[in-house]
Structure formats: structure tokens, C-alpha cells
Amino acid sequence: MSIEIEKPLEEMTLETLAECCVRELSKYRRKESCDDRYCLEIFRRAVKLRNNEAWIVLQRLFSDNVRMWLGGHSHRELALRYEAEQTYVDDAFRRFWQAVSDQALSFSTIASALSYLRLCLHCAIMDTLRAFARANVERMPDYGHPDEPQVEDRYHENELWETIKSILPGEREQRVAYLHFHCNLKPREIIRYCPGEFQGEEEIYRLKRNIMERILRNADKIRWKLDGGMSA
Amino acid sequence: MECPCLGAPKDEELLRYALDGDALPVMAQKHLEECQICQQRLTTYTDANKFLIGQLYRYQCPDLTLLSEYCIGTLPVHDHLQIELHLKSCPLCASDVAEARQFLTPPVDLLDQKLSSPFADAPLDSLQLVHWRAPVTVWHKKTQAAHVNPSHYQTDMVALSLEARSDCQSGILLKLTLSLVSEAEGPILFDGTRVELYHAVPILTGDQQLNEILPYIELLPKHMLKPVFSAQADTSGQITFHSIPVGEYLMIVYLPETAIVIERLYIEER
Numbered sequence: 352m353s354i355e356i357e358k359p360l361e362e363m364t365l366e367t368l369a370e371c372c373v374r375e376l377s378k379y380r381r382k383e384s385c386d387d388r389y390c391l392e393i394f395r396r397a398v399k400l401r402n403n404e405a406w407i408v409l410q411r412l413f414s415d416n417v418r419m420w421l422g423g424h425s426h427r428e429l430a431l432r433y434e435a436e437q438t439y440v441d442d443a444f445r446r447f448w449q450a451v452s453d454q455a456l457s458f459s460t461i462a463s464a465l466s467y468l469r470l471c472l473h474c475a476i477m478d479t480l481r482a483f484a485r486a487n488v489e490r491m492p493d494y495g496h497p498d499e500p501q502v503e504d505r506y507h508e509n510e511l512w513e514t515i516k517s518i519l520p521g522e523r524e525q526r527v528a529y530l531h532f533h534c535n536l537k538p539r540e541i542i543r544y545c546p547g548e549f550q551g552e553e554e555i556y557r558l559k560r561n562i563m564e565r566i567l568r569n570a571d572k573i574r575w576k577l578d579g580g581m582s583a
Numbered sequence: 584m585e586c587p588c589l590g591a592p593k594d595e596e597l598l599r600y601a602l603d604g605d606a607l608p609v610m611a612q613k614h615l616e617e618c619q620i621c622q623q624r625l626t627t628y629t630d631a632n633k634f635l636i637g638q639l640y641r642y643q644c645p646d647l648t649l650l651s652e653y654c655i656g657t658l659p660v661h662d663h664l665q666i667e668l669h670l671k672s673c674p675l676c677a678s679d680v681a682e683a684r685q686f687l688t689p690p691v692d693l694l695d696q697k698l699s700s701p702f703a704d705a706p707l708d709s710l711q712l713v714h715w716r717a718p719v720t721v722w723h724k725k726t727q728a729a730h731v732n733p734s735h736y737q738t739d740m741v742a743l744s745l746e747a748r749s750d751c752q753s754g755i756l757l758k759l760t761l762s763l764v765s766e767a768e769g770p771i772l773f774d775g776t777r778v779e780l781y782h783a784v785p786i787l788t789g790d791q792q793l794n795e796i797l798p799y800i801e802l803l804p805k806h807m808l809k810p811v812f813s814a815q816a817d818t819s820g821q822i823t824f825h826s827i828p829v830g831e832y833l834m835i836v837y838l839p840e841t842a843i844v845i846e847r848l849y850i851e852e853r
């Protein structure tokens with residue numbers, strides 16, 4: 352069944368376009384063929400013409416989709432422990448908006464726009480999880496040591512990493528140091544993430560031991576003070 | 584600092600405990616609870632470890648926005664290459680990219696049935712995210728094969744063959760091979776020959792396309808200044824590009840006294 356368009360798309364009011372969108376949506380749900388031109392026109396007005404009302408209509412139309420994608424996301428449970436559902440939905444739209452305006456992206460089908468919106472939601476979730484993972488690393492268990500180590504001057508991370516590399520002459524030690532300090536991976540995880548790179552967990556434990564011994568022996572090169580801990 | 588007691592945990596055991604959270608043998612654990620020397624040994628390890636992880640944890644990792652732009656191929660060439668390099672060493676980001684790619688390629692039934700996405704039944708294998716110049720396909724089917732057109736190009740002296748391969752992990756691989764048409768022309772060393780790929784200039788065929796592009800026309804010079812990808816030939820005249828997004832490109836091969844320019848190079852997945 353074809354749709355009769357009385358006016359060209361660009362002359363239709365936003366309300367009419369939104370109504371047509373909803374009508375096409377219900378057709379879609381009845382598994383009938385549907386037409387995405389109305390929706391693309393709303394996208395065009397929101398993104399190219401920067402029409403705020405059109406943007407609000409879009410958010411209203413697709414918020415439920417974003418919510419459902421969040422519901423099916425593999426990290427959903429963890430993500431919802433940190434932030435409310437609505438925060439992720441808003442963040443997904445914000446990122447979408449940022450991308451379409453900054454990178455001059457436009458979409459030829461609604462499916463591609465939704466695919467990209469889905470990716471934005473994914474980024475919103477993963478960036479949040481990363482931020483909390485980082486916060487956890489910074490608060491790693493202290494094994495009963497009461498005093499927080501005092502870092503006198505904050506090293507530029509790159510300089511610190513270069514120093515560590517210079518202390519570790521072997522490529523394999525440098526690689527394990529990277530996977531341990533930069534990626535915070537346990538030997539078992541290293542084997543899983545980097546299959547074929549190492550013979551087994553024992554090799555990684557042995558390399559980690561060499562690394563720590565060398566670092567402690569060269570503590571003076573890594574310019575930090577840890578309440579005497581490193582001077583031992 | 585050494586602990587003279589027999590029941591003291593060995594350096595190796597203590598390190599596993601401090602660095603990886605592995606359990607200590609029961610005796611060693613008991614000893615540790617009572618021995619100040621061993622507690623100090625442990626503190627040395629944990630403090631150093633905590634400090635270094637606190638400083639270095641994912642400090643080189645690009646954020647998710649950059650990684651997703653990398654996935655859809657909209658980053659400037661320098662950033663694109665930087666991320667590519669990072670992905671080779673960082674398994675966490677490599678896994679993030681794999682996940683993000685998956686998110687750009689939702690399983691068919693996810694769009695078709697479970698979701699109430701209103702208009703998502705456009706042909707799924709032609710989902711396109713249209714950049715103002717080169718369309719970037721964001722839908723990859725794992726079984727799709729990559730194609731490059733033209734696959735062969737020849738001047739009087741030099742032949743260039745092109746081959747594209749699809750790899751679901753790292754995207755499309757474009758392999759070029761330079762060879763001499765005739766030995767009589769004398770040897771040309773291809774080693775180090777530079778090849779650059781630019782986004783193709785759009786072909787304007789209708790008003791609609793023009794309207795699409797007009798608002799972004801001021802971006803043209805900036806984008807044209809830099810190649811999107813560049814690489815150099817090895818000693819056997821082979822050049823390989825990794826993770827090339829589907830699209831239309833302009834290719835320049837800089838030979839010693841001339842250059843091959845292919846104005847329209849199509850890279851597709853079918």
C-alpha cells in the first residue's frame with residue numbers, strides 16, 4: 352500500500368511528519384512494508400537545519416529503542432550499578448548529536464542512523480565502565496598498609512613508562528610489564544587475550560618476577576617516594 | 584630485606600600474592616600475619632605495584648568515541664594510524680573495537696523482531712553511513728568478500744595489481760604489487776615507493792546530492808590536504824593497507840620520475 356503525500360516532505364509540518372512516522376512504525380510492527388522518508392526528513396531537520404523541535408521529536412521516537420538496546424547489552428547489569436538508565440539514554444543521544452554535528456555525518460537510511468545511535472549507546476556504557484575500572488585501580492586494596500603512598504611529584508605517564516622500559520632490557524619483559532601495568536591483566540587473562548604470545552602462565556609469572564626485581568633495584572631511577580617502601 | 588624464618592613466604596609466592604592476588608600457602612599466610620619483616624616485604628611489592636598501575640593503567644588508550652570513529656573510518660589518517668598501532672599492543676582496546684564493530688552490525692533478528700525500531704527493515708547489507716564525500720559502509724557480514732576495482736593498472740613500464748581481502752577482525756586488507764612490464768627498460772627499485780589514498784572527490788549527479796553536500800562544502804580543502812591512508816612498498820614491491828573502510832578513493836603511486844594516479848578506486852564488500 353503506497354502512502355499518499357499531499358505536500359513535498361520539506362513542506363510538511365513536524366507534527367505531520369511525526370504522525371506519519373508513528374503510522375509507519377505500526378505498519379512495521381504488522382510486518383507490512385513501510386516508508387522511512389518521513390523519519391529521514393525529521394533527521395535532516397534536526398541535524399542539518401539544527402531544528403531543536405525536530406531533535407526532541409527524534410529523541411521521543413527512538414528513546415524506547417535505546418532503552419531496549421541497553422536492556423540487551425552484555426554489560427547492562429554492571430552499567431546500571433553505576434548510572435541510571437536515563438543517563439545512558441541521554442548520553443547516547445548527546446554523543447550521536449556530537450558526532451553528526453562535528454563530523455558532518457549524514458545518513459542515507461534510518462537503519463544506518465539507528466546503527467550509529469546504537470554504537471553511541473555502546474560508547475556511553477563502555478566509557479562509564481572504563482571510568483569506574485580506572486577509579487577501582489586507583490583504589491586498589493592496600494593489603495593492610497595503613498598509609499596511602501604519597502606521590503611527591505606527579506610523573507608524566509609517558510616518561511614513567513619510558514623509564515620502566517629502559518630498566519627492562521628484554522622485549523618479553525617489556526611486553527609483560529605493559530600487559531600488567533597498563534592493562535592490569537592477570538597471567539590467566541594474558542593467556543586468554545594474547546593467545547600464542549606466551550608458553551604458559553608460568554612463563555608470565557617468571558617474567559613478572561624479573562620485572563619487579565629490576566624495578567625495585569632501580570627504584571632511584573623512577574623518581575617517586577613511597578614512604579620508604581621503594582628504598583628497601 | 585630477608586626473613587630468616589623457615590615458614591616465611593618465598594619471594595615468588597609473595598609476588599604472586601601482591602601482584603595477582605593469588606593465595607599464599609596456609610603456613611606462609613599464617614607467618615605473614617605475625618611477621619613484621621614479611622609484612623614490610625609485602626608492602627614493598629604492593630606499594631610499587633599499586634603506584635605503577637595507578638599511573639599507567641590504560642593511560643595510552645584512546646576513548647570510546649575515538650575508537651568508534653576509528654571503526655567507521657571517519658578519523659584523520661594520522662589518528663587512524665595511531666589507533667591502529669595502539670590496537671596491536673593493547674588487547675583491551677582490540678577487544679573494545681571488536682565489541683564496537685559488533686554493535687555496528689546487530690544480528691538481523693535484533694533489528695527485525697525484538698526491537699521496535701520503526702524503520703529498520705531497509706536492506707541490511709547495504710546500511711550506509713554517508714560521509715559527505717565517501718559513503719562508509721558500517722554493516723559487515725562476516726562472510727562478505729572484499730573487492731577492489733580496478734584490480735590491474737599498467738603504464739608503459741610498470742604494472743600494478745590490486746587485491747582486497749576481508750578479515751572480520753581487522754577489516755579490509757588492500758594489497759598492491761608493483762612489477763616491471765619489461766626488464767629492458769632497466770631496473771626500477773620499488774623499495775620505499777610511496778602510495779597514498781585520498782577520499783574520492785564526489786560526483787555530483789543531481790540536485791539532491793548537491794544539496795546534501797552544500798552545507799559541508801567549506802570542509803573540502805581541509806580534507807583534501809591529507810591522504811586518508813599512506814604506505815610504502817617493501818623490497819619486493821608490495822604495499823599493504825590494513826583496515827581500509829569500504830568506499831571510493833583516489834590513489835597516487837609515487838614512482839621515481841612519474842606517478843600513477845587512479846582517480847576512482849572502489850573498495851567494496853559483497
Ligand SMILES: [Zn+2]
Nearest residue numbers: 586591618621
Ligand atoms: Zn617473616
Ligand SMILES: [Zn+2]
Nearest residue numbers: 644673675676
Ligand atoms: Zn588500549
